[in-house]
Structure formats: structure tokens, C-alpha cells
Amino acid sequence: MLKIGEFSRLSHLTVKALRFYEKEGILLPASTDKWTGYRLYETAQLEAAASVKAYRQLGLSIEEIRAIQAGADVRQILTEKAKALTEEKRVIDSRLSIIHHMLEDREMRYQVTEKTIPEMIVYSSETVLAQHMDIMRWIPSIGEECLRLNPGMKCADPPYEFCEFLDGEYRETDVKIRHSEAVTAAGKGSDQIRFRRLPAVKVLSVFHKGSYDRIGEAYAFLMRYAEQNGFHAAGPARECYIDGIWNKESEEDWLTEIQLPIDWR
Amino acid sequence: MLKIGEFSRLSHLTVKALRFYEKEGILLPASTDKWTGYRLYETAQLEAAASVKAYRQLGLSIEEIRAIQAGADVRQILTEKAKALTEEKRVIDSRLSIIHHMLEDREMRYQVTEKTIPEMIVYSSETVLAQHMDIMRWIPSIGEECLRLNPGMKCADPPYEFCEFLDGEYRETDVKIRHSEAVTAAGKGSDQIRFRRLPAVKVLSVFHKGSYDRIGEAYAFLMRYAEQNGFHAAGPARECYIDGIWNKESEEDWLTEIQLPIDWR
DNA sequence: CATAGGGCCTCCCCATGGAGGAGAGTCAAG
DNA sequence: CTTGACTCTCCTCCATGGGGAGGCCCTATG
Numbered sequence A, B: 001m002l003k004i005g006e007f008s009r010l011s012h013l014t015v016k017a018l019r020f021y022e023k024e025g026i027l028l029p030a031s032t033d034k035w036t037g038y039r040l041y042e043t044a045q046l047e048a049a050a051s052v053k054a055y056r057q058l059g060l061s062i063e064e065i066r067a068i069q070a071g072a073d074v075r076q077i078l079t080e081k082a083k084a085l086t087e088e089k090r091v092i093d094s095r096l097s098i099i100h101h102m103l104e105d106r107e108m109r110y111q112v113t114e115k116t117i118p119e120m121i122v123y124s125s126e127t128v129l130a131q132h133m134d135i136m137r138w139i140p141s142i143g144e145e146c147l148r149l150n151p152g153m154k155c156a157d158p159p160y161e162f163c164e165f166l167d168g169e170y171r172e173t174d175v176k177i178r179h180s181e182a183v184t185a186a187g188k189g190s191d192q193i194r195f196r197r198l199p200a201v202k203v204l205s206v207f208h209k210g211s212y213d214r215i216g217e218a219y220a221f222l223m224r225y226a227e228q229n230g231f232h233a234a235g236p237a238r239e240c241y242i243d244g245i246w247n248k249e250s251e252e253d254w255l256t257e258i259q260l261p262i263d264w265r
Numbered sequence C: 001c002a003t004a005g006g007g008c009c010t011c012c013c014c015a016t017g018g019a020g021g022a023g024a025g026t027c028a029a030g
Numbered sequence D: 001c002t003t004g005a006c007t008c009t010c011c012t013c014c015a016t017g018g019g020g021a022g023g024c025c026c027t028a029t030g
Helices: A005-009 A015-024 A043-058 A062-069 A074-104 A130-148 A214-227 B004-011 B015-024 B043-058 B062-069 B075-103 B132-149 B212-228
Strands: A039-041 A113-117 A119-132 A161-165 A173-183 A194-198 A201-209 A238-243 A257-261 B039-041 B113-117 B119-129 B161-165 B173-183 B194-198 B201-210 B238-243 B255-263
Touching: A005 A039, A005 A043, A005 A173, A015 A039, A015 B194, A015 B201, A039 A113, A039 B062, A043 B039, A043 B113, A043 B201, A043 B238, A043 B255, A062 A074, A074 A214, A074 B075, A113 B043, A119 A130, A119 B132, A173 A194, A201 A214, A201 B043, A214 A257, A238 B043, A238 B194, A257 B043, B004 B015, B004 B039, B004 B043, B015 B062, B043 B062, B075 B212, B113 B255, B119 B132, B132 B173, B173 B194, B173 B238
Parallel strands: none
Antiparallel strands: A113 A201, A119 A173, A119 A194, A161 A173, A161 A238, A201 A257, A238 A257, B113 B201, B119 B173, B119 B194, B161 B173, B161 B238, B201 B255, B238 B255
């Protein structure tokens, strides 16, 4: 009979771990001295200890080891574990890719995050603007028209409103543009305005701070980021207006989010 | 000014997370209502929130994000993180390899664990035995001789004693064998017996239960395991005797550990 | 025989990054 | 005024032990 310290040295498990494994019921001492409370192990238990240790080294949880000892299908548990490990690895690869991308970027002005935009109902309208700068005059006019068509219409909370640029390429003039705004329920459309259900989508997002004249850099960054890290665009980017001329005096305080829909998986 | 729920929906961070980030000092609300205690955020803080979110998605700890905000070198932290992730990936690959190896094995009789055997002093002696079975007569005789040469010599605690089979191949007769036993201090050697310092070594270990006639299977398993999972043997395997004829009546209770030294890294 | 030191016992706190919930105050709409 | 939706703080929980306090047990040594 071995005291816990001796068994610890033979099994290469710490005393703390041995006591913990007893509490969890996956490695019980052969006996316990009723007077002193000392745990007593036998050399034959080294095999069981090695088994527990082997499973722990594979990353199995105490719960899983307990299940195996209770007669669960080892193969199935190992197969599931392999699947989980493969998924973990995929996450790590993705993070490594992103970190390397960030390290290559000199200024690190932009930070990309991944979000899920839930399903929603929007009204949309398209037009061609002579100049990019005309957006901020055009948007309010659509809102007014929509409200005239649908009195009592309510915008979603939180508000969500964005523009997509439908030209394949970037252009300064004659910009084809679509504006959408989320609402609580569908309403009546018109020549100009169409209601539709926008499905949930996963997006990559960056925030652009400052006036719009350098927003092209944010787009360029986001596109390069997606390409280099294995994301695949699932539609045109959305430009969401958060702070702007309507609530901030200084152009420096303007804040715009660019969301690039990516494949749901 | 936005209440926490509104900011939560805009930033895609949970209310719980926002409160937690305030407590940790990495994302403070713009102000707090002194009367009600309500946290109040501004839209401009969405950028900071996105930054925190981006770093969390990369797996940076709160501590690391705090360091970055305090002006630490982002590049250095990201580089370290990349190193840590690469290491994690290496571990996962190793585990996956082992799991696949286990799934291929039909019976799963053996479990391999990895241990580190510390540096120690042993006395060793070599011989050629006519039959494998003679081991258990030979070993005690060396022990006696060594004790005669070095009265007062003490074996290490925990005891550690093993045989290595020095023939390149497996053989039944004329077995070249080396026996070693750990002691507390070097002593006087002889023609037969030599003291030496055994360096620390990492080993793969399996336990074999039962009589010695099927121990070859354990060796075969261990060797195949090492080969298939990318370990490289760093010396002959060690056969450690734990339970045997000297303390267990029944052959079924005999317990032997086989340790295969592997490259330290 | 007395004491010292090492081993062992139980019990409690700690880490990560929030999630979940209790109990109570706040706010806006009907 | 009531109701329901938010918000506040404070507590516990997850997994796997590590670290340490306070106290008992055993053995060796002076």
C-alpha cells in the first residue's frame, strides 16, 4: 500500500490531481485509513492512473473520462473529440491569418470584426447620383416619401440604414446607389420604393472615422482583409451612417461603418 | 446618449460584456447618471467597442487589451500571440494524430502517456542471458553484489529499476541485456557494475498487465505509436518491473511498464 | 522521552470571461 | 396608477486543479 505522495511520484500525477480525481470519482484510492484519513493506493492502480493521464493528455474532460469508465463508447467520444479539435484548429488558423494580416499592415488604422446581422424588413430605393456628395440630400427625401406612403411607419430599433454602391467598380460621378432602412413591418411600395425581407447575414465590419473623402481607404482595407483571410464576399458592401453632418459639427467626429456580407459558411 | 441596451444592440456586445469591460477598465461609458447609476454611451464609442471586440475575436486576454490601450507595442503582443497560437496548434495536431492512431487500433488494450523522467544516478550492469526468463534470477544477484561493494548504499525513492534489451532485434535466446537501478549517490563500481548519471529524459509509457509471454505486443504497440505520431526514439526502451513474482501470486496481476525515451523536443 | 520536520488531512480562495438570476430601483406608455 | 421593459448591484457557476492555512500523524534523532 502506497501513501499518496509515493503514488504521486510513481504515477507522475500531482497530489492535488489525485485528490481531485478521487473527488470526481475517476480514480479512487484502493482504501482509506479510517483513523487518519490517509489515502492508500496499490501499485496495480498505476495502470488506471496512466489511463486517466492518457485521456487528460488528449484533452478529454473529467466528465468524458467518467463516461468512458461507466462503459460509454470510447470510439464515439474520441471521434467527437477529434471533430472538436479540428474545429479548434480551424479557429486558430483563422486567427493566425488575421494576425499576420495585421502585422503586415503598417499603420493599423482599421480593426475588422465579425458580426451577425439578424433578419429584418427594409424599404429600399435605387437611383443614380451625379455626385457622391449628393447622398446626404437624397436620403432624407426617400424617408419623407416613404412616410407619406405609409403614415405611422416605424423604423427598427436599433436603427439600421445603409447604402450599397452597385457599380462594379469605384466611380466618382454617375454613381448607382441603393439605400435601405430597416423598419418594424412591411408597408406599401411605389415606383421608387420597395419593401423586402433581408435575410440574416454574417458581415465583416470596419469603422471609418472622419470625413468621407478618405473612406475609399477603409473599403480597400476591408476588401484586402477579406481576400487575404479566406472570406468570400456574399454581396456588395453596406455603408452605414452613424455620426455625420446631422449630429456632429466637426468632420473629424463623423463615424461610418462599412459592412461586407460574407458567406454564411 | 445611449443606454446600455441600445449600445449593446449597436455594438453587438452583450450587456453583460459591456458591464464587465467597464469593470476591467477597457471600455468605459461616456458618463454615468449620478442618480440612477445608468451607464450612458455615445455613438462615437462604437469604434472603441469594435476595437475591443476585434481583439477579443483574436483571442487576446483582457489584460493584453488593457496593455495595448495603455500604449504597449501592439506588434509585439500580436507576435507573441501568434507564437502561442502556433504552439496551441502543434498540440492539437499531436492530439489529433494520437486519436486517429487510437481509432485505428481495434482492441485499444494499451494507453500511451508522456512523462518526464528526472535526472538520476544509477548503477548498471550488462550480461547475456541464455533465456529471457533468467532475468528474475539475475537481477537480485547484481543487487547483492552492489550492496557488498557499497555497504549503506540506498535506492532512490521512489524506486526506479529497469532493463534495456541491447540487441537490435528481438530474440528469445542469448539476450544481451542491461539492468539499471536508481540510487541516492554514486558508489564504487567493479568489472560488472558501473555507476553513471542518467540525464533527464522524456518518455512514452505503456503498462503491460499479465505475464511476460505477451509483452512483445506492448513493445510492438509502443513502437508503432511512436512512429505514427511523429515521435523519434532516443534510445532503447526501458522495461520497469512494478508487480511480479516477488509480490503477486497470480500472473494476471503482474504489472510492467515500458518506457520509450523520445527526443527531448 | 521530547521534539523537529516532513507528510497528510480538510477547507478555502484564485484564475478566465463572462452567463444566469435574484431583488430592487427607473422609466415611459396606456 | 399600473404595467412591463430596462437597469442597477451582487451572488453564484463553469473546469481543472494550484497555492496556502491550520491542524493531525508518523518517524527519526538527540
